Amino acid sequence: MKDYRHLSPSEIDTLKKNGCTHHDWSLVWVKENFKPDYIRDTVFSGEIKLGVLENVFFLEGGIKKHACINRAVIHHCEIGDNVVIENVQNYIANYCIGDNCFIQNVDVILVEGRTTFGNGLKVNVLNETGGREVHITDKLSAHFAYIYSLYRHRPKLIDRMKGIIDFYSEKHASDRGTIGNNCVIVNVGYIKNVRIGAFCKITGTMKLKNGSINSNKEAPVHIGRNVIARDFIVSSGSRVDGGTIIERCFIGQACHLDHGYSASDSLFFSNCQGENGEACAVFAGPYTVTHHKSTLLIAGMFSFMNAGSGSNQSNHMYKLGPIHQGIVERGAKTTSDSYVLWPAKVGPFSLILGRHYKHSDTSNLPFSYLIEKDNTTYVAPAVNLRSVGTIRDAKKWPERDRRTDPHRLDFINFNLLSPYTIQKVFEGIRILKHLQHTSGEASEIFTYQSCIITKSALKRGLELYYIVVHKFLGNSLIKRLEKTPFKSNEEIRNQLKPTTDIGLGEWIDLSGLIAPKSEIDLLLNRIENEEITTLEEINNEFKRLHENYYEYEWTWAWEKIREFYEVTEETITAQNVIRIVEKWKESVIKLDEMIYDDAKKEFSLSFKTGFGADGDIQEQELDFEYVRGVFDKNPFVMATLQHIEEKRALGNELIDRIKSIK
Template sequence: MTYRKLTVSEIEKLQAQACTSQNWDIITVHPNFDTQYIHQVNFSGDIRLGYFESEFDLPGGLKKHSGLKNVCLHNCTIGNNVLINNVHNYIANYEIDDDTFIENLELMYVEGRTSFGNGVQASVLNETGGREVSINDKLSAHFAYIHSFYRHRPLLVQKMEEIVQRYVNEVTSDIGTIGKNVRITNTGTIKNVRIGDCAVIEGSRIIENGSINSNEYDPVHVGYNVMIKDFIICSGSRIEDGTMLARCFIGQACELGHTYSASDSLFFSNCQGENGEACAIFAGPYTVTHHKSTLLISGMFSFMNAGSGSNQSNHMYKLGPIHQGVMERGGKTTSDSYILWPARIGAFSLVMGRHYRNSDTSKMPFSYLIENNDETVLVPGVNLRSVGTIRDAQKFPKRDKRKDPNQLDQINFNLLSPYTVQKMFQGIEALKALQETGGESSQTYTYQSCRINGTSLKRGIKYYNIAITKFLGNSIISRLKNCACKSNEEIREALNPTTTDGLFQWRDLAGLLAPSTKIDDLIDDIEAGKLTQMEEVNKVFAELHKNYYELEWTWAWDKIQTYFEVSLETITAKDIIDIVEKWKDAVISLDKMIYDDAKKEFSLPTRISFGLDGNKRDQKIDFERVRGVFEKNAFVEAVLEHIKVKTQLGDNTIKKLEQTV
């Protein structure tokens, strides 16, 4: 678009409409520019103006025409059909795109060269430093995980910082940008902030040094009394109601509100924070905290739900707040729980009570950690039979609110995976070692500063074996889904992995599940300088996520051979039928445990406080009116349907295989 200078008559009209300029000659305008809607504007520096022809429809039916009124503009480019009205101080050094609405703004400017929050270092996990992550527009949970946790590889950290710095250099500017269709109303100061398309900012107090990466697919909303400094906010996120942030990364589709406060923290996709406080946390996808008395500090979490009053300590009052902790994916804390860092809690574990010892239960997933007389009691594997665990696994994919086609985090929602099942194998090995050392008749065992009761240990081995059988059975049935199974040779060909990638250990990179060997390859490429851009690294993460099931099968088949004592060269249809029968027993057994656990929610004690002024019959009716009947509960019906469907799947698989026997 070629802009033109103002005509003499246009300058006269603008002056008649109370407009002033230090130099009218350097103002350029769109060929269709009209002075009609420009009033009480002070121009200075380089100014470029579009045309003002359309109206804005406001809530309540009010219409306002685009234009400029009561504003001071310095070094600004204003797009087409923009409305700027009542800026109490001024707008300086900004390019404002088409159809943007700005009204009742205190001040908005860019001062000097800025990277708009890119490159700000958040001191995650350790308040005193040492694990800083440089936040940026393209940061994924997986990149941040490696950047913060792999300090034992200084060359890697250096190269990753160089990758971020390249991007920071690209976006550094002395001119800020406001995207298309942005709405900014009743807002205080905006300083050194870049705002993407379709963002809505209303009633915020101060927004300083950051990027609001809104877009037409998934707009960002920043609400009343919000105060944020040194930040990145990704698409689809909502920052509301007096939230205060400093040196924070807010990932896609996050929600922070109700006076939540956080500093030096990373929140990745679909995190929610209300009322409470966070300091130096690595909040992987789906970290949720809703309660005013909850403090999350110096820990790594993902798929986590923090109960009211949950707290951790990273300070032993010796060398400062230097300790950190990890709750692996799927962790939960009950009300008034407490964990003394350093500690590491196994995946999908529930923490109840207050724990003052530095426990490591990472090899015991799906466990309870219960406080008893200031001692941590570990109940291995018991969470596998919990209705809450299954409900969580089902709800996470449904609660993915990301609408942006460019998703930064590659999230694997699987409850059973090579990552969690490898932990079960390790758990069984550790529990059996305790049995051998302490004797099978022992009443209690000590493991990683925890006490395990003898009955809990035996049940833990049982639960882990059931879950392992379920996972491995699922894998082999899925693998043979499209195989006609007309001969053992055809079956063996279908079972043969197409790659050796996926063997050995797997890692959870804050939501992405991948083989350790593939992560090590990625790290080697970064160190060797083969990957030098954020997009290149994120593309590798996306490919690993895309190929998950092929990589999973490589790992599962290796374990199937040892667990069920078969081999690719000799396995037959009859062997697989035996595995499927064991799988059916495992699935049904686990579902029945879950069914029984759900039934507790409809027992007589749960009816207390129902039917307050009536008899027992009234209590029952009141309960059922509110909670429903057990047999008709949606989750219970889903469990029963799951038993039916999986039984049918097993029977059909067996029937298909029997033709080869």
């Protein structure tokens, strides 16, 4: 064997004197500079490869530990350089262990038979009884899983995707496990058929069975105390700790599960957090967050979602069993003790308050409040647009991206406003106007999807939807014309002309990736026709769509600008642009002022209740000020005021640049 040699007779004698045994020492291979001095009381069997033991580990508290193998039973293993393997209660079997690993106080680590280490494992997501199962892999993205679980109306596509997964799983199958370089495995119980990536830290874990831990130097994984995991994949940069129990789960990049969280048949994609509560058959898209003991997420699809304490859903009505599912589109929130009876669909950036039983579909009324009153769902369209919480969430998501792995699985678009949400705003305008027309403007209430919309809520919703349309289309126009000097209307028209036709028509949100539906359909056709045959090729297509988002966005926005403002590509003038920008300025400032007023509510007298507990009103206000700060100096408030000035200046700059053009 290259780089290895047999043991010398003197080395065998030393090992025997140190209490080590092997039924056939000729099966032991060692590196050239191997010395047996630091191997004691160890039983070897099968073919063994040993590296050198030269370095010293510096442990917390000032302890030094020389590389060694002590008190262990090791079968059919390859062990790298400078490891500590000590106090193995049962045995380590069929593993390749990397350099600089520290393995101490473990029960058993083994691979039995040929295994795929969790790849190809079936997860019954959304429907516990099957039908939307996702077969997980190391390279699973939220976008691939979205298509694989929801596009069951294209059986040929699903069959091709399953074939791609099977190929990948078989390619990575082995009867030998790996523990990468620089791993720490201490005080651990049972590990079976688990592949462990480099720089992984596993401490105090109870049981790991049939899975992959895709740790690496740039994004280490930590598996902590009392964790039990069966049939799983944990992606780079994630942390699973504090008695978490997972079964048949995929954990995406930079996720954090802790404090006794339990999950089965669920997928968690980038930057999800789960603490205290439980999940069953959940598709948790990027940034799905749940922190509370009494919160259950079940049979639902979520993303950019924050679940309040006591949030709950039901996926059966005591008839045909748990076959129902729900979709809560990106950016939604649930308040404490909210409840939704599946099936139901909730539009993006909505807030769910109370208990809802009507199986409503508000997907085309984005930014809404769903409020329960007298067992009826009342919808307040668009009001979440003026909420300070909505804007704060949109700002914090990119700031809280904890992924450090340069090879990202999910391609996440953080934009609050996009062709995906604005197309729903346009549809919301159409719906509300249709309700006005059919029911009459004199009506005090309107019925939509088994929900109630009051007259005042409908009127306010239309006003806010128009404001946000002006804001988005104006944003796109100004961005397109920025930093360019123009001398004529013809030059403006040339700049406005899109560079591609891609982007026209409907857009979709594939759990974080916002893209034109036409391009996704084209990708799916290529998969069906076997033009694309690997996971890597599919992920590269997702990456391309993500990287070209703004180019495609402009194609869509320019078409809507022409329709909405009744201009044409051949005749638009500088004066038309100025009119649009003035409307944009007015809308942006008006929306920011609403957000400013909403933020101000949190500094009102009623919100100071409980502060200055033993004093008068003056002390109450002082206590509040020292804890929460002064309103005018609040960072978000200051940023909002600055945003108003910046947008006003941005609009004025463009107007000044083109106003002389005739």
